Amino acid sequence: MNKVLIITERDELARSIGRYLRFKEGIEVKSTFPPALPSNAYRVGKIEWVPHTFRKLAAWIEDQAEATGGDARLLNAIVIIDVPSLHSFDDLDPIDRTKDWTAVVGMLILAFPEVHWVLFGPYRPAGRLLSRSHFLRTANFFQDLGDILDLHDDGFTALFDPASLRHEIRSRLQPRSDASYVPLRKHCAAAIDEEQNYAYFNAYTAYRFGFRCHVVTSHGLMNEILKDEGETELQLTFEDIYLNFPDKRQSLSKILTRDKEFRALRRVGKRIFVTGGHKLTAAERTTWELNNKYLRRRKPLGYYSKVMFKPESGVFDIWNRSGLRQKFKSTGGKAEGFVWPPPKAQAVSDTGGTHSAPGRLLLVAELLIRRAGRILKNAETVPDIILGATLALEAEEYLGHRTPTTSLEAVSLKHQLEVLAECMFYGVEYHLDTKSRFREIESEMESIGVWFRSKTRDVSKLNAEIGIQSELVLSFRNFNQFNEEQAALSRVRHLYRRLWFKRHKSWAWLFYPARWYFDQLLSSLAVFIAALTGWLLAFGAAFTLLANSLGEPTADSAYLHGFEMAITSFFGMQPAHDLKDLEQAGALIVWLTIVLIILSFIHLGIFVSHLYSIIARR
């Protein structure tokens, strides 16, 4: 445990808890008090007090992180927060202007998703995991605190909202007309792997596509959440086959044994098994056979499973290769009930609100973006980068693609951080899926673009996408991801071309085909070679026809002669025959030869550039 913070009205309880933790865990607890709400503050007083208090406390929390190494130090920090007026989740609605301290608490929970929030107040929800993970009872305070510390020690992380604390707050936002775009993650998944990087990476993938997710990296936590059937309902798991937890109690490689021990796994509808695929020993081969047999028996009962081999290859590829995109096709390739991006109809309806997100959600989003930006510059480990990507993703969702400029910042950061995670993680193979990413960026621009001024909408969208893609080019370049860099560059060129055309429509149409053609040549070597072949064949045919029309007899096939002329002129960058002979043959052949030489010159330049890029891997 790295950090515990306490926000409480009174010092005494903070000191007692601090004393306990100092002795138990050897950590110094930091505490602070929220500013007092004036007792005569009515509506306006509360409305002003809430954002002011939020900013103050958020700054304090950030300072605590800064003092011990930066934003990433908040990952899995525990913050115990005193909420004396909490009587239901409705009170945590951050944009309810009749609420004061509870609205601030709601904002803090959304703004710091990586923090393990522990609420101390009169309210305790019914859900076992939610109450056990995030709430303290006055009657059972010491035991509840002990349980939370145990959970924390077992590796519980709130980052992907496994206990649905943030989901409960989001559910209060959704009925509001000005925040109905905020998506809900109704279903839960689990990423089970003793390797923390894989567990976080897979959990982030599940979260991104609409599932809340447990990150399970210990036997203790697996026991806590999966032991009993009905305790936790999971719709999806990513499971390592060979689990070697640090607190391993028994072998769990045989899935049948695993399911007997952890009964909640039996009912999981979709299970993705991630493994290195080693079958070196007889025991491993036996395990494989038994597992295949068991999974085949489950299939007719409607349970889907798939084995994927490490290393993985990026969030999109995981989702595609696991078959989950196909399985969730009816819901847009995402979890049921997870509606993202916000439907266009909502943006244009009368009740869809304005082009801005509610001010308090904007405040939350800005803080998330600021922190994600800092993590992008300073992150050192995969979980830290995943944290940054999650912060940016949360910001994007709270903005709902409204407040376009800020939304674009969030989208850009999300993609940069995801690419960074994919590039830095040795568990991800070298080649990444850029097509899916670029497609998603395009659709996000489409969604954000609804809020741009209609007259300049297209240009604004293109500019925005160019900005994001340009940043991805740099990211790929920094990690020597050559093919991905080229793909991104190609996309940028395509966007520039379209932008140039929109800006200069009156005359750009003249040059558009040529510009389009050169962009295609630059996009890949295969296209380039195909183009060369095409030109040679075309000019070969042209030369043949001209020679025939001029009645020139040749010893060889007429077409072969024409092709030979084309090759000689193209690769030699000179006429195939003496200029005087060509002139005698006719002006048309001369012009054809000239055009071919010029084309050859241009293509040669492009070819050398391609070759150099490949060899130098720049």
Place this chain on the structure above:
Amino acid sequence: MRLLIIVTAPSYPLWKATGRVGWQPADAPQDAGAKVRVVGPDVLMVFPQADVSNSYSETEREEENREQTTSWVVEAANAPQYAAAEKVYVAGHEGYVDAERVRADVGERLDVCTPFIHMKGKPPYDELLWLVTQPDADADDAYDAAVDAVKKKLELTHSQRLSTIKHRLAHLFLPVSVDLQAWRSFDFDNEHMNDMLNWYREDEGRMERARRLVYEHGQVAGAESVEKLVKELGLESSEAWGKVNRLLPRNEPTQSDDIQAAPFYVEVFVMKDVLGSLREKTGLNRLREALEAGDDSFNEWYIALETALVELRDVMEGGMQG
């Protein structure tokens, strides 16, 4: 006859519905533009919140508009034509009606004055909207439902207020509970004990602070207490309140009758003097011996007090006399 007064905002459906057939302009309050409708034997009145202030300051504007709106509510409730109303209920747009002043100026006829917000799903808004949009034939049931919802909101408010006070009490006693349990979990470590000693050495007045949260005497007027809530709901003779009194008596018991009435309290805070023991080493050693012998009376007392307050809260929510 009952009088239900709804103060709303002019842009909301609650006010716009009064433009339909069946609504008449009200004589009082003057200048409020109120509308009334008779619902069986009862009267329903709706008027928009005041917007009379010319101040540039938003806070001042809100204050002045609230003053004016509250005056209108009082004027309406006390108007001669509604003097026959045995019970007056007020549902005021949150922030626009000063409930304390209404209670003071209207008196015993006022049953409840509760704030609400114009949001579907947040009681009592749905019931109020349902009432004002009902045709006469169906309005009786809707009137009862609206009154129940307004009263229930207040009852919920009482139980919520009690929960908040309970939480503040927890802040007084939980630190002691946590320290003792933690000390025991560390096998009565000396360093931990010294730390506790340094903290509690100057600790005084904890029980007095607790009494100020539970009882009304000796407090600033208007300060919240359990007793105040109990009196507002007329639960003085409830068993749940009696339990609280026995566990945390109003005064330190010195007479034999008082001692017999609060045995648990006397055991923990007089005979064993748990709070006093925390302030000195000898006392802490005594506490250690007791804890080692399995005597966890302070924690048990605290849980009993918690339980009694939860029972009282349930009584408030149920609206029952204990």
